Structures are given as structure tokens and as C-alpha cells.
Amino acid sequence: MLNEVFGGRLAVIGMGYIGLPTATVLATRGIQVVGVDVNPRIVDAISRGEAPFIEPDLQVAVSGAVAMGRLSMSREMPEADAYIIAVPTPFNPDHTADLSYVQAAAEQVAAKLQPGNIVVLESTSPPGTTEKVSQWIGAVRPDLKMPHVVGSNADIFVAHCPERVLPGRIMIEMITNNRVVGGLTTACAIKAASIYRVFSQGEILLTDAASAEMAKLVENAYRDVNIAFANELSLITESLRLDVWEVIKLANQHPRVNVLSPGPGVGGHCIPVDPWFIVAAAPDLAKLIRTAREVNDHKPHHVAEQVINKARRFRSPAIACLGLTFKANVDDIRESPAVEVVGLIAGALPEVEIMVADPYVPELPKELQSNANLRLVNAGEAVDAADIIVLLVEHDAFKALRHTRHNGKVVYDTRGAWA
Numbered sequence: 001m002l003n004e005v006f007g008g009r010l011a012v013i014g015m016g017y018i019g020l021p022t023a024t025v026l027a028t029r030g031i032q033v034v035g036v037d038v039n040p041r042i043v044d045a046i047s048r049g050e051a052p053f054i055e056p057d058l059q060v061a062v063s064g065a066v067a068m069g070r071l072s073m074s075r076e077m078p079e080a081d082a083y084i085i086a087v088p089t090p091f092n093p094d095h096t097a098d099l100s101y102v103q104a105a106a107e108q109v110a111a112k113l114q115p116g117n118i119v120v121l122e123s124t125s126p127p128g129t130t131e132k133v134s135q136w137i138g139a140v141r142p143d144l145k146m147p148h149v150v151g152s153n154a155d156i157f158v159a160h161c162p163e164r165v166l167p168g169r170i171m172i173e174m175i176t177n178n179r180v181v182g183g184l185t186t187a188c189a190i191k192a193a194s195i196y197r198v199f200s201q202g203e204i205l206l207t208d209a210a211s212a213e214m215a216k217l218v219e220n221a222y223r224d225v226n227i228a229f230a231n232e233l234s235l236i237t238e239s240l241r242l243d244v245w246e247v248i249k250l251a252n253q254h255p256r257v258n259v260l261s262p263g264p265g266v267g268g269h270c271i272p273v274d275p276w277f278i279v280a281a282a283p284d285l286a287k288l289i290r291t292a293r294e295v296n297d298h299k300p301h302h303v304a305e306q307v308i309n310k311a312r313r314f315r316s317p318a319i320a321c322l323g324l325t326f327k328a329n330v331d332d333i334r335e336s337p338a339v340e341v342v343g344l345i346a347g348a349l350p351e352v353e354i355m356v357a358d359p360y361v362p363e364l365p366k367e368l369q370s371n372a373n374l375r376l377v378n379a380g381e382a383v384d385a386a387d388i389i390v391l392l393v394e395h396d397a398f399k400a401l402r403h404t405r406h407n408g409k410v411v412y413d414t415r416g417a418w419a
């Protein structure tokens with residue numbers, strides 16, 4: 001099957017949260033995969049059969065794929081029949097996409113391409129990026145006919161296949177989710193889809209590259225706008241002295257209403273980032289999407305301000321902040337609003353010792369290490385010693401601490417876990 005389609009040698013460029021599971025799943029289906037990464041620590045770890053981050057079922061799959069000789073690692077670009085690019089796409093200070101990693105990867109791939117090869121961009125990207133990949137390759141390899149110039153007569157097939165897996169369920173969702181594959185031409189989409197047919201049990205929907213790019217951004221902007229609605233409600237109900245959880249519970253009794261849960265902000269490295277790519281693409285039109293981003297980005301400041309005001313009512317307050325990760329029961333602190341809240345409180349109250357607890361975070365994140373008034377402790381100790389308890393992440397372990405140990409303390413539950 002796959003071997004008949006493209007010869008069966010595949011390179012994955014960028015072996016992080018997306019690239020490594022993709023490479024591993026393909027390798028365990030019998031494809032010969034070379035993972036390419038610029039980070040020697042990642043190359044060495046995976047070469048030893050070790051997954052460099054925690055994700056259920058990934059470790060066993062990686063060690064199996066490496067032991068079978070199906071997955072190997074390299075810092076150099078190998079020759080392959082198909083290339084999947086899964087490098088980071090962060091944003092610049094002005095919220096436009098930083099495509100420098102994608103460009104570097106595309107140019108490195110370009111040097112190795114032969115007619116008939118497939119290049120798939122998996123990185124979340126603004127509309128038009130897949131076409132830029134084709135242009136960047138064409139600039140390095142003027143000998144190749146590229147699809148953005150010659151359309152269906154191209155030597156190289158270039159497509160976008162966005163990833164929508166949920167951390168914590170990546171190995172399941174990678175196989176079961178429906179996939180969108182957008183080609184610069186129809187032939188590009190069909191060729192790229194042949195890679196995903198090797199392991200995907202979901203539906204594979206073929207489209208053009210820019211629609212595929214936009215669809216991925218829309219998914220995360222949709223989530224962001226809905227969370228912003230809940231977060232704005234939480235500010236309004238607070239000012240009206242109403243319980244937001246009670247109001248949302250009642251509103252959700254309506255058969256066609258499903259208000260999401262508010263929180264201390266929005267974290268992870270997709271939802272707070274991707275909507276900005278839409279704003280940058282249509283700055284005059286994306287008003288709601290921009291406002292949603294601003295509402296969600298403001299929320300950690302509001303939470304910190306509330307805690308600081310509460311603390312000023314005590315002569316010598318003891319504050320416990322529970323949770324640092326961006327969501328419950330994972331160890332990922334990327335773009336975590338909880339980290340931002342803790343930093344803001346610690347910075348505003350340098351004389352107050354602040355206890356921080358998170359069973360998934362063994363040491364204070366880098367951005368908090370300069371705050372001498374922060375102390376990482378276990379949750380029970382923090383709750384017992386605190387005058388003010390701030391729940392920032394609804395880890396199961398924290399839910400178990402509810403009520404009994406809160407008597408006489410100020411409790412600020414930003415997640416509704418103890419509601």
C-alpha cells in the first residue's frame with residue numbers, strides 16, 4: 001500500500017509533541033522513518049528508544065519502533081520519498097506568525113528532493129504558508145517544477161495536513177481523528193492523503209491547502225471565543241456578586257446552550273497562539289477573535305489582582321497557589337495562565353511568602369525562579385498553612401482536598417472545582 005504509493009521512506013522534521021507520535025505511529029505500521037531534529041538532546045534520547053516527554057502509550061511505541069529498526073534519528077536531512085514538517089510556529093511580538101522554523105525546514109528538505117517526492121506541512125500555519133513552502137523549495141531548487149508555478153504538472157507534491165490531537169490522548173486521537181488534507185493541487189492532496197491512510201481510522205477529507213490551514217485556525221479560534229465568553233461572564237457575575245458556576249449550570253439547562261467553564265486564562269501552545277494568525281490575516285475583520293484573545297489574556301491579571309486585594313486585608317498573609325500546569329492532570333506548563341498568575345502575585349507582594357503546589361511540576365518553572373518569595377511545597381501543607389487558597393488548576397489530587405480543610409480561610413477557586 002504505502003510502499004506502492006511513494007516508496008515507503010519517510011522523514012519527519014521536528015520530533016516534538018506532534019512529530020514524534022506521527023513518526024512512531026508510521027514506523028509501527030511498517031514504514032521506514034527517519035526523525036530529524038536540530039536538538040541533539042532529542043536526537044540522542046529517541047535514538048536510545050526514549051520519549052523525551054510524557055504522553056500515555058508513547059514510550060512503549062517509541063522503544064518498540066527503535067528496537068525494530070523502523071525509527072531512527074538524524075540531525076542531517078536524509079533522502080526520503082516523503083517529508084512531514086512538524087516544526088514550531090510561534091508568534092512574533094506583533095502576533096504575526098514566526099515562520100522561520102518552517103522556512104528553514106523547507107529549505108533543508110529542498111536540497112534532498114527528487115521528482116515524485118511528497119512534502120507535507122503539519123505545523124499550524126496561516127493561510128498561504130503551504131504555498132510559501134513550495135516557493136521556498138523552488139528558490140533552492142530551480143530545477144524542480146513546483147505546484148505553485150505549474151499546478152498539476154509539478155515534480156513535487158506539496159500539501160498541508162493540520163494536527164488536532166489532544167495532549168494526553170495523542171496516541172489514540174492520532175489514529176481515530178478525522179484528518180483534513182489540503183493540497184496545492186488535487187494530485188498533491190491525493191498523494192499526501194496516502195501517507196495518512198497508512199494509520200488513520202478516521203475520515204480523510206481532501207481540500208485545498210489554504211482551506212486546510214484556515215480550518216485548523218478556526219477550530220482553535222472557536223474554542224478561544226467560547227472560553228472568552230465564559231471568562232467574561234465570570235467577571236460580570238463577580239461584579240454582580242453572583243456565582244458564575246450556578247449561573248452557567250442554570251443557563252446550560254436550555255437544550256441549545258452549552259456555556260464552557262471559565263478559568264484563570266487560556267493556556268497550552270495552540271489556543272492562545274493560533275487565533276492571532278487569523279487576526280494577522282484579516283486585522284480589520286477579525287474583531288471578535290481579537291477581542292476574545294484580549295479577554296482571555298486579561299484574565300490572569302484579573303485573578304492576580306483579586307488575590308492581591310484579598311491579601312492586603314491581612315497583616316501577614318500566607319497564600320497557597322494550587323496548580324501551575326495549563327490544564328488538569330498533565331505536566332505541560334507552556335503558556336500556562338497559572339504560572340502567569342503566580343508570577344504576578346509574587347511580583348506584587350515581594351514581602352509575602354507564597355506557597356505553590358503542583359503534583360506534576362517537580363521544580364519552579366524558569367520564569368518564576370527569580371521570585372525569592374515562592375516556595376514549592378505539597379498541596380496538603382500549603383492548604384493547612386494558608387490564609388488564602390487560590391485554586392488555579394483542577395488536578396484530581398486538588399479536588400480531593402475540598403471543603404474540610406478550608407474552614408476559616410479565604411478560598412478563590414478559579415476553576416469551579418470546589419463549587
Ligand SMILES: NC(=O)c1ccc[n+]([C@@H]2O[C@H](COP(=O)([O-])OP(=O)(O)OC[C@H]3O[C@@H](n4cnc5c(N)ncnc54)[C@H](O)[C@@H]3O)[C@@H](O)[C@H]2O)c1
Pocket residue numbers: 013014015016017018019036037038039042086087088089101104105122123124125163164165166167269270
Ligand atoms: N503540541 C500540540 O498539541 C499541537 C497540536 C496541534 C498542532 N500543533 C502544531 O504542531 C507544530 C509542532 O508543535 P510541537 O508541539 O510538536 O512543537 P515542539 O516544540 O514540541 O517540537 C518541535 C521540534 O522541532 C524541532 N525543530 C525546530 N526547527 C527544526 C528544523 N529546522 N529541523 C529539525 N527540527 C527542528 C525542535 O527542536 C523541536 O524538537 C506547531 O506548529 C504546533 O502549533 C501542536
